[in-house]
Ligand SMILES: Nc1ncnc2c1ncn2[C@@H]1O[C@H](COP(=O)(O)OP(=O)(O)O)[C@@H](O)[C@H]1O
C-alpha cells in the first residue's frame with residue numbers, strides 16, 4: 290500500500306441545527322493524502338472545509354464513512370497532529386510563551402529545552418521580545434502567529450491549518466506563506482491547508498482539492514506541476530495560471546472565470 294498518511298473513505302457528516310433541522314455538511318468524501326504531501330482545500334463558504342479538518346483532527350467524528358491516519362481510525366485528537374484554527378484561540382490568562390508551550394504541557398512532554406524551542410519558533414515568526422506578554426496585548430495577526438508556533442512546538446507529523454493567514458496583512462501573509470513552505474520542506478510534514486485564496490492554494494500545494502457547494506463533495510483534485518522551492522515569482526507562469534483558472538471555473542463557473550483571468 291502506498292503511504293496513505295491520511296485517508297478519508299466515503300466520509301459524510303450531518304449536523305443538527307439549533308432548531309432541530311438537519312444540515313448535511315459533507316457527502317461521500319474520499320481522499321488520500323500521502324506522507325509529506327502538501328494538500329490545499331478550497332471551495333465556497335459553508336461547503337464543509339472546516340468540517341473535514343475537524344474530522345482529521347479528531348475533534349468530531351464522521352456520521353458515516355471512516356477517517357484514518359496510517360490505517361488507524363481517528364477517534365480523538367492525536368499527538369502527531371498540530372492544528373491552527375482560523376481564529377487564534379489563545380489562552381487569555383497565559384503568556385505568549387506559555388501559550389506556545391501548552392500542547393507540550395497537555396501531553397506531558399515538557400523537557401529542559403522546550404522553552405528554548407518555543408523561543409526559537411517565536412523568533413521565526415518575528416515575535417522575539419513578546420514571550421512574556423498577554424495575548425490581548427498583541428494584534429490579531431500577532432496572536433495568529435503565536436497560534437502557529439503552538440501548532441508546531443511538538444513537531445507534529447501532520448499539520449492541519451484552517452485559513453491560518455486570514456487575519457494577517459498582505460505582507461505578513463506572503464512572508465508566512467514562504468516560511469511555512471520552508472518549515473514544510475525542512476521538517477517534512479503532511480499538511481492539509483484550508484484557504485479561500487486561490488493563488489495561495491496553488492502556490493502551496495502538491496494537489497488542490499476543490500469542494501462543491503454544500504453538501505460538500507470533491508468536485509476535482511488538481512495537481513500543481515510547479516517546481517520547488519516555490520516563490521511568488523511563479524504566479525505569472527502558465528502552469529500557475531492554468532491551475533488557478535481551472536479552480537476558478539470550478540468554483541465560479543466558466544463565465545466568471547474567463548472574466549477574472
Ligand atoms: N456544529 C455545527 N452545528 C450545526 N451546523 C454546523 C456545525 N458545524 C458546521 N455546520 C454547518 O455545516 C456546514 C459546513 O460548515 P464548515 O465546515 O464550517 O464550512 P466551511 O469551513 O467550508 O465554510 C455549514 O452549513 C455550517 O453551518
Ligand SMILES: [Mg+2]
Nearest residue numbers: 338339340451
Ligand atoms: Mg471554515
